[in-house]
Amino acid sequence: MGPKEAEAELQAQADIWKYMLSYVDSMAVKCAVELRIADTINMHGCPITLSQIVADIPDALSPNVSYLKRIMRLLVRRKIFTEHHPLEGGDTKYGITHLSRWLLQDSQMSLAPMLLMETHPRLMTPWHIISHCIKDGGICFEKINGRAIWDFASENPEFNKLFNDAMACTARIVMNTILSEYKHGFDSVGSLVDVGGGIGSGLAEIVKSYPHIKGINFDLPHVAATAPIYDGITHVGGDMFHSIPNADAIFMKWILHDWSDENCVRILKNCRKAIPKETGKVIIVGVVLQPDGDGLFDDTGFVFDLLMLAHTSGGRERTELEWKKVLKEAGFPHYNLIKIPALPSIIEAYPK
Template sequence: MEVDLQLCRFHGPEILELRIPDIIRRHGGPISLTQILAGISDAPSPDITCLERIMRVLVRKKIFSAQEASNSGDTLYGLTHSSRWLLTESGSEPSLAPLVVMENHPVRMAPWHYLSQCVREGGSAFVKAHGQDVWEFGLENPEFNKRFNEGMACTAKTVMSGVISGYKDGFDNIGSVVDVGGGTGQTISEIVKSYPHIKGINFDLPHVVAAAPKYEGVTNIGGDMFQEIPQADAVLMKWVLHDWSDEDCIKILNKCKKAIPEGRGKVIIVEIVLKPEGQGIFDYTGLVVDLNMLATCNGGRERTEPEWKKLLQEAGFPRYNIITVNALPSVIEAYPI
């Protein structure tokens, strides 16, 4: 999942609104600016110079490739590993296009303009921008809620592919898993698909699970994780705890402890483990995502291993393992004994 998230934030809308990756793919190979413009629907007065300047930056960042045609001298633009993640047409899975659309939604962009105000006086950038937190906003705005859920769901396949392949034995002796904050159920469905013996429970706010499709082996339950979590052999949380402050995370983890069997249950946390000085493929991206949490969630943050250790110990999970997988987040196994 090696896509420049900063670039997608600044250039994602035009890439996807114009469907440039899909246009190139349809042609079956690199094409000229003129051919790209011909493939753009609803373009009454196309500006080739404008397109050329956009593509120049995207080529520099390796979102597209560029080569000179031998016969005409025109520059031909092709897909790269990164732009293939932005395909949207049928048969183009997996795709991160819904995530890019969600991250560039005006609702998500507005809080970034309040970060300097947060430095001066504290508080939540999202609340300053919209007058309520992201969860309250999603409840009252179905269109944004739909975009948010689609963005989260599209990451499930790519992330869970890395998790399932790198955490093979972790699901072997588990009869049931409750995915807390599981959205529309894509994550738990990927687990059940790979481990059919597992009874999957997708648990999220009622208005979220109301939009969840039916997956074989998965039961949808609506509720509030701060009140009670359904019983299961293991609790899974993917990109949930990074939304909350340490104080709120401890409350959530305490509810997790009550949901699993005493003495043999575990909590499986799929989250970024920050390495601020790391040189790994995902380490810089983790820092960018941390800023995203700063802009979006009140108290949310990515955490380093020492910060995870402190949080888990304070929540009553003295023992943990970190398993690195081929994905942006890692798997953190947490045990209450």
């Protein structure tokens, strides 16, 4: 074995170790979020010591500072926190970074609720049986939890809140980008249905920016029942597989990736019935996979595809050609793909 081959072999071993244990990163970040470490440091307005962090941990009966130090050591290495060593001795202080700002639970622009949902035991256990589902068939989440994720949420209020909070936080982040990048996309829309709009936070941002729009937030009854009141928005409970309220346009953010191609066609056909044939449009916000892409979010798109495999009943992320096929089968022969600086893209679909 030559020097280059030996180096490649060693690198391969190091990579396998990294992939094998990458869950440790997720669990360490989850620990930091549950202890509100980023919020505590941010509240102080400057780097603080471990003892200061521990003092602000709620309900800490007998805190183990040595454990926390080891967690922080890894998170500093991952650039989630900074480490400051005083020149004249004293305790090490920890500060926040651009990464940890996305973990602030007191911030409107936070991924903390999404992280807490994705690392919840109910969503982690399906990953352990993917190989069994490949061999024997079946839906991962349903095999572990006994029912589809939507039914499980409807029967478990605590999980339902966790799920809704996660969807709301991603809605705020994505909507912030859409409203700044999707120029004039809502100008001619008088009424807009947000299909699968959760508790309505995403639609609320649209109506706030376009107050002429009559907003209809449409989701399953148990979701719509928990939605807060927003100006200009009506909450409607129902089933998108049966019918969708009529409007000038329909908005769907991260909905179709939850479903198989066959179910997507069913949903889109109902969308087609709900909008004017001549002027209506469906605005889809979803991942468009780039098989050879090296963009900022391209790799995450493929990770999301496996999230759909683990957590949904046939859901998947799609390439542009796969999107085109689904849209055409549903009666949308024309579409416009708009890339934005975010994980998903925007697809405008037209029935004519």
